[in-house]
Amino acid sequence: MIRIYGLSRQAGGRKILDDISLEIRRGEIFTLIGPSGSGKTTLLRLIDLLDRPTTGKIFFDGKDTDGPEPVRLAIRRRMGMVFQKSAALNTTVAENVAFGLKFRGTDTAQITQRVRSALELVGLSGFEERRAVTLSGGEMQRVAIARAMVTGPEVLLLDEPTANLDPVSTEIIEDLLIKINSRMHTTILFSTHDMIQGQRLAHRMGVIMNGRLAQVGSLHEIFYQPEGKEVARFVGIDTILRGVVQTNENGHAKVMLDHASLEAITPCLPGKKVALYIRPEEVTISIPDGVRRTSVRNQLTGTITRLVSLGPFIRVTVDCGTPITALITTRSCGELGLTVGMTVVASVKATAIHVRADPA
Amino acid sequence: MDEIVTGITQAFNLIITLNPDVLQIAALSVFISLAATILAACISIPLGGLIHFREFRGKQTLKVIIQTLYSVPTVVVGLILYLLLSKSGPLGFFSLLFTPEGMILGQMVLIIPITTGLVISALSGVDQNISDTLVSLGATEFQSITQIVKEARLAILSAVILAFGRAISEVGVAMMIGGNIAGHTRVLTTAIALQTGMGDFGFSIALGIILLTIALIIVVTMNIITTGLSSEQIIVQGGPPP
Numbered sequence: 001m002i003r004i005y006g007l008s009r010q011a012g013g014r015k016i017l018d019d020i021s022l023e024i025r026r027g028e029i030f031t032l033i034g035p036s037g038s039g040k041t042t043l044l045r046l047i048d049l050l051d052r053p054t055t056g057k058i059f060f061d062g063k064d065t066d067g068p069e070p071v072r073l074a075i076r077r078r079m080g081m082v083f084q085k086s087a088a089l090n091t092t093v094a095e096n097v098a099f100g101l102k103f104r105g106t107d108t109a110q111i112t113q114r115v116r117s118a119l120e121l122v123g124l125s126g127f128e129e130r131r132a133v134t135l136s137g138g139e140m141q142r143v144a145i146a147r148a149m150v151t152g153p154e155v156l157l158l159d160e161p162t163a164n165l166d167p168v169s170t171e172i173i174e175d176l177l178i179k180i181n182s183r184m185h186t187t188i189l190f191s192t193h194d195m196i197q198g199q200r201l202a203h204r205m206g207v208i209m210n211g212r213l214a215q216v217g218s219l220h221e222i223f224y225q226p227e228g229k230e231v232a233r234f235v236g237i238d239t240i241l242r243g244v245v246q247t248n249e250n251g252h253a254k255v256m257l258d259h260a261s262l263e264a265i266t267p268c269l270p271g272k273k274v275a276l277y278i279r280p281e282e283v284t285i286s287i288p289d290g291v292r293r294t295s296v297r298n299q300l301t302g303t304i305t306r307l308v309s310l311g312p313f314i315r316v317t318v319d320c321g322t323p324i325t326a327l328i329t330t331r332s333c334g335e336l337g338l339t340v341g342m343t344v345v346a347s348v349k350a351t352a353i354h355v356r357a358d359p360a
Numbered sequence: 361m362d363e364i365v366t367g368i369t370q371a372f373n374l375i376i377t378l379n380p381d382v383l384q385i386a387a388l389s390v391f392i393s394l395a396a397t398i399l400a401a402c403i404s405i406p407l408g409g410l411i412h413f414r415e416f417r418g419k420q421t422l423k424v425i426i427q428t429l430y431s432v433p434t435v436v437v438g439l440i441l442y443l444l445l446s447k448s449g450p451l452g453f454f455s456l457l458f459t460p461e462g463m464i465l466g467q468m469v470l471i472i473p474i475t476t477g478l479v480i481s482a483l484s485g486v487d488q489n490i491s492d493t494l495v496s497l498g499a500t501e502f503q504s505i506t507q508i509v510k511e512a513r514l515a516i517l518s519a520v521i522l523a524f525g526r527a528i529s530e531v532g533v534a535m536m537i538g539g540n541i542a543g544h545t546r547v548l549t550t551a552i553a554l555q556t557g558m559g560d561f562g563f564s565i566a567l568g569i570i571l572l573t574i575a576l577i578i579v580v581t582m583n584i585i586t587t588g589l590s591s592e593q594i595i596v597q598g599g600p601p602p
Contacts, residue, residue: 048496069501077498087489090511099507100497147497 001026001155001187002047007056008211009042016042018211020056024155024189029181031198032191034208035234040191041084043208044159047189048081061154077104080148082158086140088132093124093143096132100151118150119143122176138169145176149186156180158190162197174201195235199223207231224279225354232277238315238325239278242358245270252350259321262348263297266355273358282352283326285316286345287336297350300324304342307333314338318346363561370562371569382563386570389547392460392534393527396467400475401520403468405509408479413505423480429473434532441466442536458539463547466533471523478519482512518582525578529571 002024009017017039024030032040045051047058049065049072058065060075080100089096097115106114119125122142127135132143141161148156158177162170178201181188192198198205199219206216207226215227226232232240243255245268253266255274268274288301302320314333316326324346338344374382411422443449445457445465456462486508494504509516531549538545540554548567555564 045492050492050495073498073500076496079496081496083489083492083496085489087487087493089490089493089507099494099499103494103497103499103503144493151498 003059005057007053010054020213027185028203029188031202031205033195033198038208039211041159044157048157049076079155080153082144082148082161084160084163086144093130093132094128097147097150118146122146138165155187237277238280241276245272263350264353264355275356275358277354280325280327284347285326288345296347299345299347301345304340367561367565371565374566385551392463396464396527397524400468400472404475404479408476412480412483426473426477434530437470438532438536463538466537467527471527475519475523482515486511521582
């Protein structure tokens with residue numbers, strides 16, 4: 001649907017986007033995740049043809065978007081965009097939603113009908129005559145989605161649509177995006193710095209870091225097989241361990257760390273330097289009792305050095321020679337009676353460790 | 361002291377009895393300044409829009425020049441126009457000197473910087489988000505400019521009213537270009553200047569009161585517009601209570 005080659009943009013002598021190549025497929029929900037200031041907004045603005053790239057090309061449905069303004073306008077009219085903070089024009093909700101149709105010269109009777117169904121889609125029927133500036137942030141974002149969807153765009157772009165919203169409004173918007181994608185088959189491309197949200201909605205995602213596309217892939221690839229330390233940290237992998245492959249039997253390898261060894265699945269041959277990525281929710285914590293038998297291949301004994309409460313979860317850091325972080329429920333933490341300084345066993349399945357050849 | 365009291369009494373008499381001279385002068389004043397304001401607005405709104413929406417070299421300098429011209433002395437405008445419009449001047453063939461049309465032109469020159477400058481700041485006051493939104497919704501350049509001007513309508517209207525206030529209260533241009541010819545180019549300000557010089561305080565005070573009343577009407581109208589802006593936002597049928 002959208003193909004991007006070697007896209008970069010410079011502003012004020014600074015490279016905001018650097019050599020981005022990406023393909024968005026028709027009908028998918030694609031999420032761009034990345035920390036604030038990584039270039040997500042810049043990329044979305046380029047895709048919506050609001051700005052022009054410094055170098056590189058964007059193809060929309062096979063057509064080169066680099067051309068005179070009328071060509072770009074025609075392509076832009078096949079897309080809809082929702083901004084992080086939606087601007088309300090100082091008029092009624094119905095008028096706000098109608099703009100796209102008016103700009104395209106749709107006749108009044110059709111406008112009324114399509115505005116009504118767009119508002120129905122976002123669950124704001126009956127809001128027609130309200131003044132847009134009186135709406136709450138969540139309501140305004142839904143109006144903005146109605147405003148973008150009323151023209152029946154093939155692609156819907158959203159720039160951190162829920163960044164300023166409360167959890168309830170966020171959930172409404174998320175459900176709405178899923179509904180739009182499945183009911184109307186609209187291709188959706190949205191950016192977020194919330195990786196949980198990205199995970200919930202997207203079919204595929206791209207991680208953008210410092211203006212570069214660090215990784216593109218399925219949720220599983222991004223979350224369990226991150227390409228590189230930066231992506232790993234961003235998607236919530238706290239434990240990254242360096243070691244050397246000692247033995248490898250049919251892909252089942254033993255990796256020597258500084259003070260311990262772990263078993264993992266990798267084609268890397270003995271002698272190879274590797275990095276091990278372990279998601280905190282894959283690590284379980286137990287109290288050592290000497291007799292437990294388990295299929296878990298890796299069991300490391302260590303002392304708890306840190307407990308960080310995240311509401312329903314607690315992040316436990318265990319020093320087993322190297323620090324390993326586990327994410328467990330607050331409830332099980334209470335039942336085990338975990339405290340700092342306690343000796344525990346951190347277990348992780350060999351299959352839950354992502355192994356990457358370590359370039360360093 | 362006596363002079364002031366008799367002057368004021370006389371003034372009220374003139375107003376209450378609807379003295380034809382007073383009415384004629386007041387009507388001409390309003391007509392000339394209104395015409396100048398409307399014409400100036402017709403030029404300034406597109407001009408301000410052009411300056412705001414187009415990027416060109418010296419844009420910032422131009423804005424500074426426009427703002428400087430807000431406070432150009434009226435007599436200076438009067439002098440320049442006099443030189444241009446007089447029989448031997450380059451625009452002498454229009455025969456606009458000592459005519460109401462000439463005065464309208466003069467007041468336009470005087471207030472165009474104000475309306476243009478305030479239109480530019482009114483448009484700058486419209487959120488960049490709004491113009492991005494309009495473009496992303498598929499507006500052509502013309503459609504988005506029209507919509508942004510509409511969005512700034514209240515600020516633009518206040519600019520126009522302010523300009524009318526400046527036009528109706530100035531003396532320099534009216535005197536030098538109009539010439540204060542009775543029944544032809546005599547307006548409130550020039551009449552006050554002249555009648556006071558001739559010791560006709562009653563007449564001057566009457567005209568002064570009318571001028572102040574017009575100023576009052578301007579202020580009240582501006583207030584209605586600006587508070588209208590906020591009440592328009594607050595009072596909504598079926599909306600949340602203000």
